Amino acid sequence: MSEQPPPSPLTEILTSLRDRVMGISQSVLSTADGLLVVHDSDSVHPESVAALAAATLGVGRRMADQAGVGALREVVARCGSGHVIVMAVGDRALLTVMGDDGLDIPAFQRESPATVEQLSRALAADVAH
Structure with a gap:
């Protein structure tokens, strides 16, 4: 019987977000x-x-620049049975969160x-190691 390796600190941060916000089903x-x-x-x-998240955030940033509304914080797609949210994590990473129709947006x-701060750290x- 083989043992599973322990989850990485990054995976634990994603799992913690899912546990704290009702409706989050997956994250990348x-x-x-x-x-x-x-x-x-x-x-x-x-x-x-x-x-797809990289492409989504890139288009969102260009739209924010063209509209002159400041730096982009997130792109939210509200779909027929859920949500997809793409957020920048610093300049070099992205967090994509998928949730069902009951996603608690205010809690998110x-x-x-x-x-995002935990992921950045x-x-x-x-990288420092």
Whole structure:
């Protein structure tokens, strides 16, 4: 019987966000250029989500620049049976969160800044090693 390796600190941060915000079902952390870092998902292809998140955030940033409304914070897609939210994690990473139709958006907005900060610190510590 083989043992599972312990989850990475990055995966634990994603899992913690899912546990704290009702309606989050999956999340993917990727590089800004669309490469998968870690994921907390089971029904999506995380590499595809990572690539699409990079494109989504890129288009969102260009739209924000053209509209002159300041720096982009997040892109939210409200879909028929859920939500997809893409957020910048510093300049080099992206957090994509998928949730069902009952996603608690106010709780997500309260919890996500601390999660982004935790992810930023963990990524910086990983790069430093």
